[in-house]
Amino acid sequence: MKSISLLDDSQSNTVVITTVDVLKSAFHAWADELEQERRKAAKEIMVDEAEVLSRLRKSRATLWRWNVSGYLPCYKLGGKNQYKLSDVERLEKGGKDENS
Numbered sequence: 001m002k003s004i005s006l007l008d009d010s011q012s013n014t015v016v017i018t019t020v021d022v023l024k025s026a027f028h029a030w031a032d033e034l035e036q037e038r039r040k041a042a043k044e045i046m047v048d049e050a051e052v053l054s055r056l057r058k059s060r061a062t063l064w065r066w067n068v069s070g071y072l073p074c075y076k077l078g079g080k081n082q083y084k085l086s087d088v089e090r091l092e093k094g095g096k097d098e099n100s
Contacts, residue, residue: 046075046082055088 047055052063052072063081066072072091075082 045085046077047085047088049074049081049083052083052088056091 049060049063052058053060063072063074067074072083072087075084
């Protein structure tokens with residue numbers, strides 16, 4: 001991919017909605033936002049289903065219902081169910097237990 005700094009007003013085959021400076025600024029803002037999201041996701045610790053079952057003392061069926069409802073989202077990583085530690089801790093600290 002070409003660097004955005006290579007764009008200039010003299011390129012006749014480039015379609016620009018606004019000025020190149022504004023386009024560059026928007027691109028950099030978007031790239032910064034993506035980087036912040038990536039860093040946030042990288043910091044998130046995931047725990048496996050066995051640990052969640054042990055910590056919350058719930059059944060697999062309850063975890064499945066919570067996942068379907070969005071109450072405790074499950075993520076497939078390496079073919080295994082994983083949960084965000086922050087979500088599990090939220091429930092341990094008294095998060096509303098609506099389905100069990």
